[in-house]
Amino acid sequence: MTKMLNLKLKVWRQDGPDDAGHFEDYSTTVADDASFLEMLDYVNEQLIADNREPIAFDHDCREGICGSCGLMINGQAHGPQKGTATCQLHMRKFNDGDHITIEPWRAAAFPIIKDLAVNRAAFDRIIESGGYITVNTGAAQDANETPVPKEAADAAMDAAACIGCGACVAACPNSAANLFTSAKIQHLNLLPQGQAERFGRTKAMVETMEDYFGSCTNYGECQEACPKEISVDFIAMMNRDYAKSMIVNRRRLGERKVG
Amino acid sequence: MALELDAKVPPGPIADKWDNHKFDLKLVNPNNRRKFTVLVVGTGLAGASAAASLGELGYNVKVFTYHDSPRRAHSIAAQGGINAAKNYRNDGDSVYRLFYDTIKGGDYRSREANVYRLAQVSGNIIDQCAAQGVPFAREYGGLLDNRSFGGAQVSRTFYARGQTGQQLLLGAYQALARQIQAGTVELYNRMEMQDVVVADGRAQGITCRDLLSGEIVSFAGHAVLLCTGGYGNVYFLSTNAKACNVTATWRAHRQGAAFANPCFTQIHPTCIPPADEFQSKLTLMSESLRNDGRIWVPTEFDEQRAPGDIPESERDYYLERKYPSFGNLVPRDVASRNSKTVVDEGRGVGPLKNGVYLDFSDAIERFGAETIKARYGNLFDMYERITGEDPYKVPMRIYPATHYTMGGLWVDYNLMTTIPGLFALGEANFSDHGANRLGASALMQGLADGYFVAPATVPGYLAGLLGTPVMDTSDPAFTQTVAESQSRIDRLVGIQGTRSPDHYHRELGKLVWDYCGMSRNRTGLEKALAEIPALREEFWSDVRVLGNPGGFNQSLEKALRVSDFMEMAELKVADALQREESCGGHFREEHQTADGEAQRDDEHFAFVGAWEWGGPDVQHDAVLNKEPLEFENVQLTQRSYK
Numbered sequence: 001m002t003k004m005l006n007l008k009l010k011v012w013r014q015d016g017p018d019d020a021g022h023f024e025d026y027s028t029t030v031a032d033d034a035s036f037l038e039m040l041d042y043v044n045e046q047l048i049a050d051n052r053e054p055i056a057f058d059h060d061c062r063e064g065i066c067g068s069c070g071l072m073i074n075g076q077a078h079g080p081q082k083g084t085a086t087c088q089l090h091m092r093k094f095n096d097g098d099h100i101t102i103e104p105w106r107a108a109a110f111p112i113i114k115d116l117a118v119n120r121a122a123f124d125r126i127i128e129s130g131g132y133i134t135v136n137t138g139a140a141q142d143a144n145e146t147p148v149p150k151e152a153a154d155a156a157m158d159a160a161a162c163i164g165c166g167a168c169v170a171a172c173p174n175s176a177a178n179l180f181t182s183a184k185i186q187h188l189n190l191l192p193q194g195q196a197e198r199f200g201r202t203k204a205m206v207e208t209m210e211d212y213f214g215s216c217t218n219y220g221e222c223q224e225a226c227p228k229e230i231s232v233d234f235i236a237m238m239n240r241d242y243a244k245s246m247i248v249n250r251r252r253l254g255e256r257k258v259g
Numbered sequence: 260m261a262l263e264l265d266a267k268v269p270p271g272p273i274a275d276k277w278d279n280h281k282f283d284l285k286l287v288n289p290n291n292r293r294k295f296t297v298l299v300v301g302t303g304l305a306g307a308s309a310a311a312s313l314g315e316l317g318y319n320v321k322v323f324t325y326h327d328s329p330r331r332a333h334s335i336a337a338q339g340g341i342n343a344a345k346n347y348r349n350d351g352d353s354v355y356r357l358f359y360d361t362i363k364g365g366d367y368r369s370r371e372a373n374v375y376r377l378a379q380v381s382g383n384i385i386d387q388c389a390a391q392g393v394p395f396a397r398e399y400g401g402l403l404d405n406r407s408f409g410g411a412q413v414s415r416t417f418y419a420r421g422q423t424g425q426q427l428l429l430g431a432y433q434a435l436a437r438q439i440q441a442g443t444v445e446l447y448n449r450m451e452m453q454d455v456v457v458a459d460g461r462a463q464g465i466t467c468r469d470l471l472s473g474e475i476v477s478f479a480g481h482a483v484l485l486c487t488g489g490y491g492n493v494y495f496l497s498t499n500a501k502a503c504n505v506t507a508t509w510r511a512h513r514q515g516a517a518f519a520n521p522c523f524t525q526i527h528p529t530c531i532p533p534a535d536e537f538q539s540k541l542t543l544m545s546e547s548l549r550n551d552g553r554i555w556v557p558t559e560f561d562e563q564r565a566p567g568d569i570p571e572s573e574r575d576y577y578l579e580r581k582y583p584s585f586g587n588l589v590p591r592d593v594a595s596r597n598s599k600t601v602v603d604e605g606r607g608v609g610p611l612k613n614g615v616y617l618d619f620s621d622a623i624e625r626f627g628a629e630t631i632k633a634r635y636g637n638l639f640d641m642y643e644r645i646t647g648e649d650p651y652k653v654p655m656r657i658y659p660a661t662h663y664t665m666g667g668l669w670v671d672y673n674l675m676t677t678i679p680g681l682f683a684l685g686e687a688n689f690s691d692h693g694a695n696r697l698g699a700s701a702l703m704q705g706l707a708d709g710y711f712v713a714p715a716t717v718p719g720y721l722a723g724l725l726g727t728p729v730m731d732t733s734d735p736a737f738t739q740t741v742a743e744s745q746s747r748i749d750r751l752v753g754i755q756g757t758r759s760p761d762h763y764h765r766e767l768g769k770l771v772w773d774y775c776g777m778s779r780n781r782t783g784l785e786k787a788l789a790e791i792p793a794l795r796e797e798f799w800s801d802v803r804v805l806g807n808p809g810g811f812n813q814s815l816e817k818a819l820r821v822s823d824f825m826e827m828a829e830l831k832v833a834d835a836l837q838r839e840e841s842c843g844g845h846f847r848e849e850h851q852t853a854d855g856e857a858q859r860d861d862e863h864f865a866f867v868g869a870w871e872w873g874g875p876d877v878q879h880d881a882v883l884n885k886e887p888l889e890f891e892n893v894q895l896t897q898r899s900y901k
């Protein structure tokens with residue numbers, strides 16, 4: 001049966017990228033079967049009724065797949081429930097009288113746009129630098145011409161499940177994006193279709209990543225925060241491929257002087 | 260003024276039309292392609308695949324999304340799979356059979372030639388996606404796996420776990436990223452289209468609101484592709500993502516593009532019912548659950564007992580009772596309507612009496628909990644996360660929800676709207692699904708349009724513009740459209756009323772759901788036609804939009820979207836009123852057989868209803884144009900699932 005929860009919220013408000021920002025306190029009462037974002041919707045409706053500007057936050061599908069939402073809830077990326085994005089977190093995970101602190105992702109590479117919304121464009125830059133297989137539309141052969149071992153397809157899918165939310169970066173003490181980057185690299189590197197560009201892709205994406213994000217020192221917080229529970233093993237695989245790319249990078253063969 | 264609806268269907272046998280047409284289309288020399296600018300609005304399956312493919316060809320492409328990244332588009336949420344006539348199962352599938360199933364599933368309200376082409380390119384889509392590295396499910400031999408889906412007797416659905424939409428979209432997004440890197444495509448994120456600029460009888464560009472700065476900006480192009488999805492959020496509660504909206508297609512409609520069959524909406528039978536008044540959206544549970552779950556409600560009204568305490572004799576397995584041969588596997592529209600009937604009778608279950616049971620206890624007894632877990636584990640987990648109830652122990656509660664819209668902008672065989680140079684792809688157009696879409700066909704259509712159809716037909720249009728530069732955005736055609744977009748914003752912000760945009764969206768959604776939802780009748784539709792304009796007027800005098808319009812302002816974004824839904828809803832209801840028949844997702848209570856099934860009227864309603872904008876008094880000003888549907892290759896039959 002539905003229970004009502006009285007909550008004290010402490011929410012980060014920041015008027016724009018250049019504003020210093022501050023916490024504001026709100027009290028609200030919501031049903032425990034509401035989702036976390038529905039709780040924020042309700043707070044926003046209350047704010048509008050009081051003629052106060054609602055809290056800005058990114059969200060869209062509310063099914064845990066688009067990766068738009070992402071809040072630091074009591075210091076945990078996406079909150080207390082493991083393997084769950086903010087939008088799929090429900091208020092029954094909280095208790096009557098709880099104090100909840102809500103912050104945006106905090107990372108230099110994710111500048112704050114307003115309140116709880118951040119700019120994650122750096123992720124797109126990493127993908128653009130090599131997160132694809134080069135195949136023009138119409139150039140493909142019959143799909144069954146290239147068998148993919150089931151184990152490889154399954155492992156690639158485990159990596160490809162990444163929703164690009166940025167929780168891994170937010171949870172990392174170094175704001176590193178190694179889990180995100182490795183998930184895409186290994187999704188493609190594990191498949192036969194991805195072999196031709198394997199080392200060039202790895203080098204380009206790792207180096208683009210380093211332009212924006214901090215360095216990985218194996219804390220493993222990213223794996224704990226990931227709503228899709230993507231394994232840090234992919235980081236190890238990426239590091240292996242990156243090291244290899246220094247010696248076997250076929251793209252660099254052309255740079256050698258002849259004679 | 261009546262529109263001329265020339266579908267431009269090529270002559271010849273249906274199997275040859277597309278090949279012949281591609282040969283007849285004009286081409287653009289590779290050296291000339293970069294002289295053409297194509298604007299692509301939306302980055303879902305249709306938009307991302309079209310932008311990437313046109314970029315590969317060498318056109319100068321600009322792509323727009325209101326999201327922070329192209330990868331967030333709502334195609335990402337599709338679960339089940341994508342159909343293709345590969346016949347890898349050796350079970351008798353063919354292009355013709357996929358064509359036939361799609362026409363029949365759409366209850367004979369789609370255009371034959373478009374649907375045939377969709378089936379023809381379906382196999383190429385799978386090839387393309389596999390080559391891109393989409394991690395489709397595989398068998399142990401390494402070849403592609405298939406699953407079965409509703410409305411077909413062959414196994415032709417390809418899938419990537421329960422995240423097929425995500426993986427296909429990421430494939431298209433990555434192809435797009437490659438073109439962005441190559442410099443053929445320019446990405447504009449957090450940029451929401453506000454209007455189409457039409458001058459000299461053709462589309463010349465768009466205006467957008469930069470969601471970060473609040474500025475209205477203009478972009479000129481030789482062609483504009485709207486890949487902006489459907490209008491399901493007109494109901495407020497739907498399975499669509501929160502930001503999905505009708506603005507792009509509705510603004511195009513106001514500029515002269517015909518809007519076709521707006522009354523056709525798909526209501527998916529297996530969603531989680533709303534829990535309380537905070538409910539912000541509905542979550543779909545894959546229809547595959549109906550393979551093993553049994554749907555029932557108590558025979559007694561106002562039943563107070565827990566489901567486990569209700570004896571067999573006091574349960575009504577109403578689908579099995581009414582449709583003995585198909586039982587729980589009747590098509591989506593039939594299952595949805597029957598749930599509504601029992602809930603309306605007062606036999607609904609759950610705290611709000613707004614659902615029906617989907618019970619797995621028999622299946623668990625027969626196959627064991629482990630087998631059921633292997634089949635549906637992730638869905639059961641999602642259900643528990645949302646409802647707090649364990650479906651291994653208590654029956655799930657489900658209820659239908661709006662899921663997909665078959666109607667959309669009218670397009671010809673080239674996917675061009677009634678505005679020359681303005682194209683509509685994917686869910687944004689009306690062409691392929693008739694009055695009801697089959698499962699796993701939305702992904703197929705989005706990618707068919709984007710990878711294979713538009714890259715052939717758009718150049719056919721562009722070729723005629725060789726040597727014509729894009730219009731200067733300082734031209735009055737642009738500055739005037741910018742001024743109109745700006746004044747709409749100023750007006751909304753200036754109202755300073757008492758209720759939030761969401762309040763009005765909910766009110767509108769409730770009206771449309773009650774009177775133009777799963778079943779419709781003249782009295783209800785007329786009531787809605789009286790109430791929608793009144794609500795719209797109240798919205799325009801009482802909405803409260805706070806914050807700075809010259810910056811990131813989500814209230815203003817919502818208010819702009821709701822203002823377009825307020826008009827579109829009226830057209831949708833008017834369309835439902837004129838269509839005096841029942842077909843697919845459109846059930847008019849006046850038109851049913853003696854045993855309560857949908858009664859089509861092919862003699863009078865085998866047409867596409869393409870509405871022309873006439874003015875702000877939508878129901879009186881809009882003009883209905885009819886494109887007759889001719890069936891040369893399939894025999895029209897009445898569907899029966901008894």
